[in-house]
Amino acid sequence: MTTTYAALLRGINVGGAKKVPMAELRALIEGLGHSGVRTHLQSGQAVFTTDRADEDALAGELSRAVEAGFGFPVDVIVRDHAYLADVVAACPFPAADLEPKQLHVTYFSAPVTPDRFATIDQQAVLPEEFRLGDRVLYLYAPDGLGRSKLAEQLAKPRVNKGIVATTRNWNTVTKLVDLTAP
Known part of the structure; x- marks a missing residue:
């Protein structure tokens, strides 16, 4: 079963610091094997679908990928539709x-x-x-x-x-x- 999640990235694209272009963030999330990836605004919201169910594991994976891809640490919280x-x-x-x-x-x-x-x-x-x-x-x-x-x-x-x-x-x-x- 697949679930759609929102990933909330903390403190990106604020005041010129920790720049993460949304197209690159979408590509990064797709590269992790997730589908239906969309972003909302420039301030750190991404939506994706996956068959994985552990929100904390998904958040950790995304946080590590952002750091590896962009060179700085970013905290991430992942929550599903029902919770939101x-x-x-x-x-x-x-x-x-x-x-x-x-x-x-x-x-x-x-x-x-x-x-x-x-x-x-x-x-x-x-x-x-x-x-x-x-x-x-x-x-x-x-x-x-x-x-x-x-x-x-x-x-x-x-x-x-x-x-x-x-x-x-x-x-x-x-x-x-x-x-x-x-």
Whole structure:
């Protein structure tokens, strides 16, 4: 049985660093034996189909291939359509009532618990808020991510220690559901 996955590459093509041309990324993924390879935007989303089912193994394989092919390490998270659709369905914020720039999802490589975020004073950053889900964090930032004081705190190494985390805006979150649909 084949499954369609989204690969989320962390920190590529941002501010001129870690340049990965999408055509070359597609070729690299096809070279790993995957099919139906597509990319979305220039910021590190690829969709592919494979008969392999281990998301962590797929992420590790892709990460190693990117480093070998482009000369720098890139963290990768791989998730299937069902998971991505569940993330959208479980959103604790009224996504339909918000501008996409106000809502973001941070995907984690492993489950996280509230104690990881215990040092964040949530009252001090209101009206910004975050909520945890299944290996994700939902971030409501009414003024956008670029001005978010909460996003700054969430990105600190002490919060993300020992785990891969990569954030996408709501438009990208929902587009990945569409792109991975069977």
